[in-house]
Amino acid sequence: MTAGENNFLKEAIKQGLRMQHRFLAEPVLARTGKGYLKSEGVAPLQRIKASLKKSKSGGHHGRTG
Amino acid sequence: MAGLVKNWLQVVPWEAVVSINAALCEARKALHKPTSDGYAPAKALWEKNRLKKISLPELLQLCFQCHRLAPFCNYNGNTFVTIVKTLLDAELKHLPPDQSFIVRSIAGHIVAGTATAIERKQLDSMLAALKE
Numbered sequence: 324m325t326a327g328e329n330n331f332l333k334e335a336i337k338q339g340l341r342m343q344h345r346f347l348a349e350p351v352l353a354r355t356g357k358g359y360l361k362s363e364g365v366a367p368l369q370r371i372k373a374s375l376k377k378s379k380s381g382g383h384h385g386r387t388g
Numbered sequence: 389m390a391g392l393v394k395n396w397l398q399v400v401p402w403e404a405v406v407s408i409n410a411a412l413c414e415a416r417k418a419l420h421k422p423t424s425d426g427y428a429p430a431k432a433l434w435e436k437n438r439l440k441k442i443s444l445p446e447l448l449q450l451c452f453q454c455h456r457l458a459p460f461c462n463y464n465g466n467t468f469v470t471i472v473k474t475l476l477d478a479e480l481k482h483l484p485p486d487q488s489f490i491v492r493s494i495a496g497h498i499v500a501g502t503a504t505a506i507e508r509k510q511l512d513s514m515l516a517a518l519k520e
Contacts, residue, residue, distance in 0.1 A: 324401065331399040331474065336411045338477070339470035346466040346500075348418045353426065353458035358465060358501025368493075371485045 392515065396447045396475055397438045402431050409460045409467045418462040430459035444495070444515060448472060451499040469496045487514065 324332070345361040352358040413420035430453075437450055455468040472495050480488040494511045497503035 324403065325399075327399045328401060328404060332404045332407055334477070335400075335404070335408050335470050335474040338474045339408055339412050339466050340415055342470070342473075343412060343415060343463075343466055346463060346469075348413075348416065348462040350423075350426075350458035350461075350464050352456050352465065352501040356456075356501075358455070360465065360469070360497060360500040360502045368486060368489055371489055375484070375486060 392444045392479075392518065393441055395439055395441050396444075397434070397442075397450075400471060400475075401438065402434050405434065405454075405459075405467060405471065408470060409463060412463045412466050412470075413460075416463070421461045423458055423461055426458040427460070430454045430457040433457070447475070448495055448498045452501060455499055455501065465500050469499045472496065472499050483518075490514065 342363075345363065347359050410420045412418075433450065434454060442450070451468040451472050455464050458464045460467065473492050476488075476492045476495055480491055483491070491511065491514055494503060494507045497507055498511070
């Protein structure tokens with residue numbers, strides 16, 4: 324494998340392990356035609372938006388002129 | 389956004405797909421084994437498209453098809469969703485984090501086979517906006 328392929332592989336395994344709790348092991352889509360993925364809800368998006376808001380307001384206060 | 393048509397899978401040879409599945413199965417002590425009916429067609433489909441320039445919707449469709457073919461006994465969904473999300477991580481770095489999160493999330497739902505019509509429409513309009 325090339326360096327790029329190896330880097331991708333490492334990142335993908337990290338990503339996959341992080342969200343493994345959201346999947347079922349068995350091949351649900353192949354058997355039923357409908358997949359399965361446990362929802363992570365709106366919390367992650369809310370966290371991102373809150374941090375964006377915080378960094379924007381932080382930047383504003385940090386200006387002097 | 390010209391980057392949405394590219395040879396997305398250049399860095400993902402089939403051996404990497406197999407290694408990802410092996411790692412995910414090992415973590416949960418699940419059997420990592422090719423299936424008798426799905427492995428060969430999924431591998432052929434992957435290899436046929438691996439070096440082609442394809443659009444993001446085509447990439448999602450390809451990963452969905454491979455997921456549906458179920459090349460492995462376990463964790464097919466996580467294997468192909470992970471591939472798409474990791475590829476998009478690098479590609480969408482320049483986008484605001486909330487937009488990037490939404491695109492990656494919907495892309496994951498499409499590959500997992502759980503996307504709603506509303507999500508598909510939302511992705512289409514986000515991709516159209518990115519092209520402008």
